[in-house]
Amino acid sequence: MKEDMTFELTKIFTFDMAHRLSFHEGKCWNLHGHTYRLEVTVSGGIDKNGMVIDFNDMNIIIMDHAVNILDHATAIYQNDDLLMKAFPKELKHVIFPYEVTAENLCLWIHERLTKAGLTLKKITIWETANSKAVYTK
Ligand SMILES: [Zn+2]
Numbered sequence: 467m468k469e470d471m472t473f474e475l476t477k478i479f480t481f482d483m484a485h486r487l488s489f490h491e492g493k494c495w496n497l498h499g500h501t502y503r504l505e506v507t508v509s510g511g512i513d514k515n516g517m518v519i520d521f522n523d524m525n526i527i528i529m530d531h532a533v534n535i536l537d538h539a540t541a542i543y544q545n546d547d548l549l550m551k552a553f554p555k556e557l558k559h560v561i562f563p564y565e566v567t568a569e570n571l572c573l574w575i576h577e578r579l580t581k582a583g584l585t586l587k588k589i590t591i592w593e594t595a596n597s598k599a600v601y602t603k
Contacts, residue, residue: 473518474587476507477525481537485566488546497540497549503592504533504575508584524584531582532575541566568593572601 484499506528510518539558542549543565553559564570572589579586592598 471511472509473512474507474509475518475521475524476505477521477528479504479506479528479533481533483536483538484540485542486546486549487565487567488543488548489565500593502536502571503590503598504528505588505590505592506575506579506584506586507588507590509587510585519584527582527584528579531578535560541571568597568599569601572599576601576603 480501480503482499482501484497486497487494506524508519508524512518539560540549540553541560541562542553544550544561544563562570562574564573568591571591575591576586576589579589586603589601590598
């Protein structure tokens with residue numbers, strides 16, 4: 467094996483999440499939900515067994531640090547006074563430091579998965595079947 471070989475591995479997930487965009491002047495101002503599709507791509511060389519990372523280990527990290535936290539939650543921007551005041555805290559929710567756009571969702575997931583030890587190449591969030599945001603670093 468050549469040492470300069472680089473591979474990309476991708477795992478794909480879906481999760482259901484509610485959000486709203488507090489700055490939006492259209493329908494996205496309202497609380498609504500999406501079935502998001504998440505694609506996580508890592509990159510790296512392979513070990514003696516021919517693996518960048520075990521797909522199962524990758525799955526566990528992404529489920530624990532992103533998907534299970536976001537699935538069936540309401541994502542709330544911390545400066546969204548309306549939701550911060552009115553949202554029942556008994557219901558599953560996640561507070562974000564920025565508006566919960568597809569772009570910022572990529573950033574949030576990227577940060578968490580990097581802290582969890584993944585060497586990320588790309589995070590893709592499909593907000594609908596024909597709208598996606600891609601964060602590459
Ligand atoms: Zn939306």
